[in-house]
Amino acid sequence: MSRLRDLLEPGRLTVIPGAPNALTARVIEDCGFDCLYVTGAGVANTHLGVPDIGLLGFGELVTHVAAIRSAVDLPLIVDADTGFGNALNVRRTVRELERAGADAIQLEDQTFPKRCGHFAGKDVIPVAEMVAKIGAAVDARHSADTLIVARTDARAITGLDDACARANRYREAGADILFVEAPTSEAEIETVAARVAGPKILNLVVGGVTPMLPEKRLAELGYSIVLHANLPLLAGLRGMQDALNLLRDTGSVDESRIATWSERQRLVRRAEFEELEARYATADAEVRP
Template structure:
């Protein structure tokens, strides 16, 4: 008799973090982008606050997206894919009590890991100028509140610090270490600016870490294999899908504007059939026949 018990998405994500093998995690900005990520064989999805803000509101990542909107996107993506979900919760949308409410809300929506950062509100993209961080004691207490608020002990809490930009690399590492002591499961030092800093982080912090490869951002791009060798748990490409989608739309619509026609064979668009496959139409057709 087969007694194997399948791991939950939260348990799978914890195992991936602890393996420290540089798991590539693309960002999703809606349910369809998450489906593409899963279809291509990636092992986890990051629900990006920047991407959701850009795509849903047409605005930059400067704190315009609220908790209710992120929870709604999380629930939709949870319904669309079975992969573990890491959810960007920005600053927790307020103080420690707001963080507690954020954890309860996003956990109900289907998050497997919730990321909090230590920026002063309103937050900014980690690779923008003009950001600042809250005091270390307040930041630590917000992580403690997040850890205490989870209903499922397997829910992971990721603690991000943006202190590198304003206080320097060593101060950012110290903050991350304090977050680990407060119970954070995964650490994220955002926007380091040199290859030496990228190489140093895994040796200086005890918990599994995520590093963010922002295409065009402040951190030098390093291959995932090298990052795995260094001991990173996750390699985040939060908005690679979004930037690829933007370029794809510009090219396809530019061709339409220039030539006044666009065909499946142009190489600029997915086929009609591929679009229906990704949104699950064959499975729904089978259900329709079953219930007819």
């Protein structure tokens, strides 16, 4: 059984932060989390400097996943948005992301171009079309331990009842984990927990439409995963703004409020590379005439 499947044991709630890049992934791993979420919004924001409105390309996402996979050993849940097209595109998306190191691949039922789940102006595709995409994803994966996450954004368009019905239909189509995006109240969070079968994700977005409930309550309701997809990004932005505003206004740096040089080098594992450099330099010297 995969480590990610282990996290889905009934009665267990796993808190998963989001990583937009390999260094953030290292920080998440270093802080002791059991899994991380490769956030499409975060990659779009940090790599391109654009909002989460479907501008991130397939190749850009695969490159980021491969880099993160090389940096950490944690299971990766990868946000693949709408799968970058129809069912055939989804098939290729799953194959390439699995090869790049994804342990789970999330697909959503928005129309293309998609929007952040907490933005207005979204729309969803017909249920039958999404079912076909899920079927293609299930068929495409090489390992049964590569999980398929099916997300529905129907709550904001056709209502909570339809969102729950869609989620259950997606499970019947083969999805391993279900994700009803953007419930707007504690009562709606409870409704999703009661009506949607199997492992479920709740996405808690600071500034979004879903209330921030305590972990204990979410565990009682039966959620398997609570995502904090963009918390590291938001924290990093505030830290950069504070440090740079201070530098602009005073010409000084408050070293107590930033990471140290040694901490930075530890996270990028400079010592390991120095050891390798020394080893290979010695080996090179030994073979020279």
